[in-house]
Amino acid sequence: MRNLWLTFRWGLEAAAAALALGAAAAAVGAQGGRWNDKLDLLAHFALIWLAAGAVAFILSWASPSVLRGTLIRLAALVAVLAAGGLILPDFTRPRSPRAEASAPHQVKVVEFNAWNIHSDPDRVAAWIAAQNPDLVVVIEPHPALETRLRQATGLETYSADNIVVAARHPFIRTRVNWDVHDLPGQGFYLNWPVVYGFDGKPFAFVGAHQGWPIPSRRARSEALHLTLTLDTIDRPSAILAGDFNSTQWSFLRRQAEAGIGLERRDRALPSWPARLPMLNGRAFPIPFLPIDHVYAGGLWRTVKVERGPKLGSDHYPLIATLAWDGPVGGDPSRWPGR
Structure with a gap:
């Protein structure tokens, strides 16, 4: 013995x-x-x-x-x-003051990589509807998801570049940057409509899906292209959400965020994997890669950011609640949130 x-x-x-x-x-x-x-x-x-x-x-x-x-x-x-x-730097980096749960002029943003046909569009649409969101970004949607989402939530939707975006009111403008597909390697997707804001002015709501961090040359070119794209919009009022296939622990991600010029509102919130693509979609118990992110300009304050449940995808969804901290004006019936 x-x-x-x-x-x-x-x-x-x-x-x-x-x-x-x-x-x-x-x-x-x-x-x-x-x-x-x-x-x-x-x-x-x-x-x-x-x-x-x-x-x-x-x-x-x-x-x-x-x-x-x-x-x-x-x-x-x-x-x-x-x-x-x-x-540690993700916990010690400067952060804008948080907003109280009772703060006025809030928007709830849902971001989710639905992994194409691997998630049930009815289940995904029902869950998103239950969140009562104001802005939605769905990456790699099931072909039927846009219709299901519009029916379940009553939101206006726009599908382009393998991304579905949704908002409470019709978009002022929509845009897809097709030239990003000329970049080498895996595709880089952008879908950004313009939404009527709490100040009566339009703001950009950007949905993005960037490729893997390898090869690094392509990853750097994608980061540069996103930075140049954001140079054409009003950053302080912008919201950017999506699957970046990159964690904030990475030095390349830190450099990319410095160029983006928006504050990442999630912190140490792993969103992958819910399932493992390399093992025939086998469920995985604990996510360990925070690769889905929500960014916002300086006129937004963070109320909270949460991770959603497993919905059939290899990603978990993110739910971010933001409060507008800028001037207020315009037509309240067209405001983007509550």
């Missing part, structure tokens, strides 16, 4: 060592993403390296050797500190 127990402890020690060394190497390597785009890929998985380091630290106490256990704990601490260094 003693030998069996010792063998079990050796097994835990080996698992702890593998987790600690692997997580430490990945988390430290991810810090090199400041200078190397290939290493920056590791930064997207910061939550994984943090969790692996924490688990390794706990398991290390089962080691039958004081020295080996100490070395494993040191490696685990390196993993936790290096991964934490990637995550």
Whole structure:
């Protein structure tokens, strides 16, 4: 029995060592993403390296050797500190003052990558309707979803560039930037209508779907193109939502956000995976990549941002409630929210 127990402890020690060394190497390597785009890929998985380091630290106490256990704990601490260094800036970055739940002139924004035919359009439309949203962005919609969404919510919809957007009132203008499809690699999608605002002036409500962070050359070109596109609109009043296939732990994402010039309102809110495309859509219990984001200009205050339930897609939806903090005017019957 003693030998069996010792063998079990050796097994835990080996698992702890593998987790600690692997997580430490990945988390430290991810810090090199400041200078190397290939290493920056590791930064997207910061939550994984943090969790692996924490688990390794706990398991290390089962080691039958004081020295080996100490070395494993040191490696685990390196993993936790290096991964934490990637995550911490998202909590310490400057943020605009939040709005109270009772703040006037609010809009509720729903963003969701529906993953095409993998999600039931009736179920998705019913859930969105239950949120009573004012603005909606659905990426990769089921072919029938636009009609179902309009019927279930009563919102005005516009479908283009594999994105459906919806609002309470008819759009003032609609636009699709087809030239982004000339970029190399996976497509980059933009659909941005113009909506009547609380100040009586139009504002841009942009739905976006950007490609993976690899190859990095294409990812950088997409970020630059989005920045140049936003240069043509009034940023302080704009809202941007979509699937960016990129986490805020990434140095490339941080550079892209600096160019976007809008404040990201979600924080450490993983939206992928709900299902794993690589395992025939098998359900996954815990999301670990925050790749769906909601941005807004300086005239909006954040009331709250939440993650929605599983709806059949590999993504979870995001629900962001924003309050207008600018001048008020115009026709109240055309205001975008409540």
